[in-house]
Amino acid sequence: MHPRKRIAPYLLGSPAGLWLTLFFLVPLVTLLSLSLQTCDPLTLACRLTWHWQEFSASIADYHAQFVRSLLYAGSATAIDIVVSFPLAYWIAFRARRKSVFLLMLLLPFFVSFVIRTLLWQFILSDQGIVLGTLKAVRLLPENFHVLATGAAVVAGIAYNYLPFTVLPLFVALDRVDRRVVEAAHDLYATRAVAFVRVILPLAIPGLFAATLLTFVPAMGDFVNAAILGGTSNTMIGNIIQTQFLVFSDYPSGSALSALLMSFMLVGVLLYSRLLRSATIQEYL
Amino acid sequence: MARWNGWDPALDRGLTQPRMSRRQFLRTAGAGAGVLGLSSVLVACGTRGTSTTKSGTGAESLGSPEWWGKQQLHHEFSFANWAYYIDTVHGAHPTLDQFTKKTGIHVDYHEDVTDNIAFFAKIRPDLQQGNYTGYDLIVSTDNDPPISQMVKLGWAIPLDQSMMTNYYKYSSSLVRSPSFDPDNKYVMAWQSGFTGMAYNTKYIDEPITSLQSLWNPKYAGKIGMMSIASELGAQGLLAIGKDPATSTQADWDQAAAKLEEQKPLVRSYYDASYLRALKNEDIWISMAWSGDIFYASTYQGYETLQFVVPDEGVMFWTDYMMIPYTARNPLDAMTYMDSVYDPHTAALIADYIGYVCPVPAAQEIIRKDLHDPAVANSPMVFPTKDTEALTHHFPDWSKSQDFVNAWNSTFVPIFEG
Amino acid sequence: MNASEASATQGRRRRRWRYYALPVFAAAVIGYLLVPIALMVVYSFNDSNANLPTVTFNWQGFTTRWYAGWDQVPGLTPAFFLSLRLALLTSVVATAMGTLLAVALVRYRFRGKRGIEQVLTLVIATPEIVLGASLLGFFITLAIPKGFLTLFIAHVMFSIAYVTITVRARLAGFDIAGFEEAAQDLGATPWVTFWKVTLPLIFPGMLAGGLLAFALSIDDFVTSSFVAGTTSTFPLWIWGAVKVGIPPQVFVLGTMIFGLGLIFVGTNIALELRKDERRRALR
Numbered sequence: 001m002h003p004r005k006r007i008a009p010y011l012l013g014s015p016a017g018l019w020l021t022l023f024f025l026v027p028l029v030t031l032l033s034l035s036l037q038t039c040d041p042l043t044l045a046c047r048l049t050w051h052w053q054e055f056s057a058s059i060a061d062y063h064a065q066f067v068r069s070l071l072y073a074g075s076a077t078a079i080d081i082v083v084s085f086p087l088a089y090w091i092a093f094r095a096r097r098k099s100v101f102l103l104m105l106l107l108p109f110f111v112s113f114v115i116r117t118l119l120w121q122f123i124l125s126d127q128g129i130v131l132g133t134l135k136a137v138r139l140l141p142e143n144f145h146v147l148a149t150g151a152a153v154v155a156g157i158a159y160n161y162l163p164f165t166v167l168p169l170f171v172a173l174d175r176v177d178r179r180v181v182e183a184a185h186d187l188y189a190t191r192a193v194a195f196v197r198v199i200l201p202l203a204i205p206g207l208f209a210a211t212l213l214t215f216v217p218a219m220g221d222f223v224n225a226a227i228l229g230g231t232s233n234t235m236i237g238n239i240i241q242t243q244f245l246v247f248s249d250y251p252s253g254s255a256l257s258a259l260l261m262s263f264m265l266v267g268v269l270l271y272s273r274l275l276r277s278a279t280i281q282e283y284l
Numbered sequence: 285m286a287r288w289n290g291w292d293p294a295l296d297r298g299l300t301q302p303r304m305s306r307r308q309f310l311r312t313a314g315a316g317a318g319v320l321g322l323s324s325v326l327v328a329c330g331t332r333g334t335s336t337t338k339s340g341t342g343a344e345s346l347g348s349p350e351w352w353g354k355q356q357l358h359h360e361f362s363f364a365n366w367a368y369y370i371d372t373v374h375g376a377h378p379t380l381d382q383f384t385k386k387t388g389i390h391v392d393y394h395e396d397v398t399d400n401i402a403f404f405a406k407i408r409p410d411l412q413q414g415n416y417t418g419y420d421l422i423v424s425t426d427n428d429p430p431i432s433q434m435v436k437l438g439w440a441i442p443l444d445q446s447m448m449t450n451y452y453k454y455s456s457s458l459v460r461s462p463s464f465d466p467d468n469k470y471v472m473a474w475q476s477g478f479t480g481m482a483y484n485t486k487y488i489d490e491p492i493t494s495l496q497s498l499w500n501p502k503y504a505g506k507i508g509m510m511s512i513a514s515e516l517g518a519q520g521l522l523a524i525g526k527d528p529a530t531s532t533q534a535d536w537d538q539a540a541a542k543l544e545e546q547k548p549l550v551r552s553y554y555d556a557s558y559l560r561a562l563k564n565e566d567i568w569i570s571m572a573w574s575g576d577i578f579y580a581s582t583y584q585g586y587e588t589l590q591f592v593v594p595d596e597g598v599m600f601w602t603d604y605m606m607i608p609y610t611a612r613n614p615l616d617a618m619t620y621m622d623s624v625y626d627p628h629t630a631a632l633i634a635d636y637i638g639y640v641c642p643v644p645a646a647q648e649i650i651r652k653d654l655h656d657p658a659v660a661n662s663p664m665v666f667p668t669k670d671t672e673a674l675t676h677h678f679p680d681w682s683k684s685q686d687f688v689n690a691w692n693s694t695f696v697p698i699f700e701g
Numbered sequence: 702m703n704a705s706e707a708s709a710t711q712g713r714r715r716r717r718w719r720y721y722a723l724p725v726f727a728a729a730v731i732g733y734l735l736v737p738i739a740l741m742v743v744y745s746f747n748d749s750n751a752n753l754p755t756v757t758f759n760w761q762g763f764t765t766r767w768y769a770g771w772d773q774v775p776g777l778t779p780a781f782f783l784s785l786r787l788a789l790l791t792s793v794v795a796t797a798m799g800t801l802l803a804v805a806l807v808r809y810r811f812r813g814k815r816g817i818e819q820v821l822t823l824v825i826a827t828p829e830i831v832l833g834a835s836l837l838g839f840f841i842t843l844a845i846p847k848g849f850l851t852l853f854i855a856h857v858m859f860s861i862a863y864v865t866i867t868v869r870a871r872l873a874g875f876d877i878a879g880f881e882e883a884a885q886d887l888g889a890t891p892w893v894t895f896w897k898v899t900l901p902l903i904f905p906g907m908l909a910g911g912l913l914a915f916a917l918s919i920d921d922f923v924t925s926s927f928v929a930g931t932t933s934t935f936p937l938w939i940w941g942a943v944k945v946g947i948p949p950q951v952f953v954l955g956t957m958i959f960g961l962g963l964i965f966v967g968t969n970i971a972l973e974l975r976k977d978e979r980r981r982a983l984r
Binding site: 111213 | 811
């Protein structure tokens with residue numbers, strides 16, 4: 001092979017590769033190491049002391065938030081899957097102008113994430129459009145509130161992360177070879193049977209990818225919990241954020257981030273083992 | 285594993301599974317080692333701690349009279365403060381405009397402080413590395429550790445005492461010489477205030493006079509408390525009849541137990557945003573800062589909000605102005621600091637924000653020139669001997685880091701969920 | 702449609718109901734998604750006579766003064782333009798680097814290819830909070846002051862991954878090497894080949910990737926909140942203002958951004974319609 005061709009991919013790939021190595025991989029390792037360091041609370045001088053207890057201490061202190069995050073993220077993901085599947089199915093199989101409908105679906109997400117969540121706070125506020133009217137006609141007691149409950153946080157997460165579910169599902173369903181479906185119909189399968197025994201199994205890798213791509217970021221979210229929730233609805237993301245940005249407790253924040261990261265890694269590992277397909281990238 | 289039909293599963297695995305060749309292994313190990321090596325260099329350095337070096341131009345040290353002598357006016361400076369903490373009329377600040385007109389110094393005003401600890405965490409990395417924080421003048425309250433920590437770490441520029449003419453002439457004894465900075469070497473008070481209670485008369489008919497109302501199950505789900513460890517703990521202590529300044533760990537534990545009892549009734553624990561929750565009617569009764577309620581009910585149309593000095597007492601705190609040592613425009617900031625103590629300026633500010641004014645002479649100006657007897661006679665702005673009886677002070681946070689840590693570990697878990 | 706054979710035995714009414722169920726559901730979902738946005742647009746015209754106007758749900762009258770005075774909130778406009786500048790810069794740099802990487806991944810087989818692919822997956826699958834926290838620790842360890850530079854570094858970092866994957870997906874169908882070889886067989890110099898063959902092939906993918914990077918950067922909140930320090934981007938400014946109440950100008954700017962998105966979708970629909978027409982005309 002031409003010698004120039006052999007170095008070509010390295011030349012092409014090195015800017016991005018270097019950037020990612022330096023600003024993604026190395027910081028991740030730094031994160032892990034920070035979780036093992038001890039920092040003086042006043043001067044913030046940190047030394048590597050292999051302080052493994054940070055992990056057990058963090059789990060002891062914040063296991064409630066971990067569990068809550070699992071619950072909230074899990075519920076929101078479930079809602080998103082249930083809503084996204086018919087939607088993705090329709091766009092992939094029935095709609096004539098797919099990209100148009102996909103764009104229309106993504107249109108609300110042009111507006112900033114923070115603004116969208118604030119708008120939900122607006123809508124769900126105690127004396128707002130929805131609750132205020134219901135209270136005025138005495139359908140609800142005066143001190144009823146949706147905000148500062150887990151339901152509001154789950155609803156917010158489900159709303160904000162919907163594209164992460166729809167898009168991978170759409171890609172998976174779009175990829176299903178129509179001829180296979182046609183073959184099923186030729187073999188006297190009803191629409192329902194074709195769906196359950198042909199389309200669904202083919203869509204399962206995409207389903208798993210959609211679940212993973214929704215669940216993992218949702219677990220680390222803190223904006224929804226901060227804006228729509230109260231202090232008994234804090235998620236692990238809120239804790240990590242306060243540890244870093246308020247208490248400057250880098251070891252604790254790093255330990256919690258590392259634990260969160262490990263969830264994700266387990267998920268990705270399971271994915272590649274169980275489904276034996278290439279990578280999640282296909283569904284992006 | 286069992287052998288069946290003479291077929292060895294091990295052979296099957298050997299024939300079909302990909303193996304890691306030595307080359308592959310070396311390659312992956314090499315890449316991993318590379319990343320680890322790079323990062324371990326970083327890790328070995330550790331994070332740099334505080335740089336308490338006082339970098340001065342030439343031989344004089346930062347903040348000395350010679351150093352101040354060399355400073356020039358740059359005609360601008362950046363000021364970080366709490367929201368609703370300065371006179372505001374339709375987006376403009378009259379006292380700032382007056383100052384600019386008089387001195388030609390433009391004030392870049394940022395209402396970036398919503399919590400002392402969070403703000404400190406924001407500027408701390410820059411201060412540690414000797415970088416400009418973006419601010420030349422900052423305001424921080426003595427109810428939280430940061431202000432005393434910053435002075436202790438040497439991060440404040442010693443003030444130019446020769447410029448503090450207004451200060452020494454007009455300032456009230458209540459705000460002079462805080463425990464962490466006797467002789468006002470580093471800080472000057474901005475305003476002071478009270479932490480008490482506020483409630484919305486729209487939803488609560490009966491008059492509220494006691495802190496115990498915050499524990500009333502009638503208002504369950506509509507009670508707000510603060511997510512500030514110092515404030516929350518202090519209210520807990522007041523509610524069980526202890527004085528925060530002299531309280532012990534045993535008292536703290538008792539107070540924490542009382543606060544835990546309250547938890548199911550509390551809608552949420554807020555920082556400065558409790559005010560918004562009150563305005564939105566998310567909560568009907570809450571811990572509150574005196575001036576916030578004054579401002580909201582007088583200028584923002586929330587007339588049903590009422591501030592209460594509970595029978596158990598109020599907390600008194602002071603916000604201090606400080607020039608961080610990495611400031612770029614220290615002389616401009618210094619000029620502003622002293623100008624705040626001019627009675628006319630102080631009167632304008634106090635009239636608007638309704639917090640405790642550090643300039644007693646402003647009282648008459650508010651009464652006569654601004655025609656506002658409500659503010660002039662208010663013990664919330666000009667405390668009388670009676671209010672002083674109900675006033676409690678926060679513990680001295682500069683005592684030791686362990687002291688702060690012990691307080692935090694008692695009270696932070698209550699609001700951290 | 703072959704489905705009708707299977708459901709031929711079902712009544713006509715049922716078939717019609719079944720036929721409309723999914724589209725109605727889709728429309729309902731899209732409508733639900735748009736409800737908050739519609740509210741934002743409507744309330745950007747809500748008047749307020751308070752000293753410090755903040756957004757409330759009480760309707761106080763129709764006004765366009767927030768649009769006229771869209772830049773009058775101190776701090777908001779600079780933050781907005783900073784976000785725009787940052788997004789543009791990020792988009793350009795990330796698209797350039799990402800496209801190069803994508804071309805490398807599609808065209809060539811080389812050692813470390815799988816490694817890079819796994820890293821890309823990792824970047825996308827990692828929760829933003831971990832990205833932000835790790836970068837914060839990294840910058841603090843190296844004593845890099847937080848500000849525009851650190852924001853830029855962070856934004857480019859996660860954008861590269863998305864751009865690479867987008868461009869790669871677009872390129873996967875093309876046999877670039879084949880086209881380039883054909884061009885060279887026809888006598889084109891390498892430069893002409895690149896300019897007239899390679900670039901037009903990868904350009905749509907680059908555009909899509911660039912737009913994606915721009916959108917991600919301008920809306921990024923979590924990672925930015927860790928590495929911005931005292932700098933304010935548009936989402937960070939809004940977040941800071943939430944504590945005291947957001948001014949109506951935030952809704953104005955949000956509506957304007959949404960309008961831009963609407964135009965974008967509209968143009969897309971128009972182009973699709975035109976494509977259909979042309980296709981029909983060609984038959």
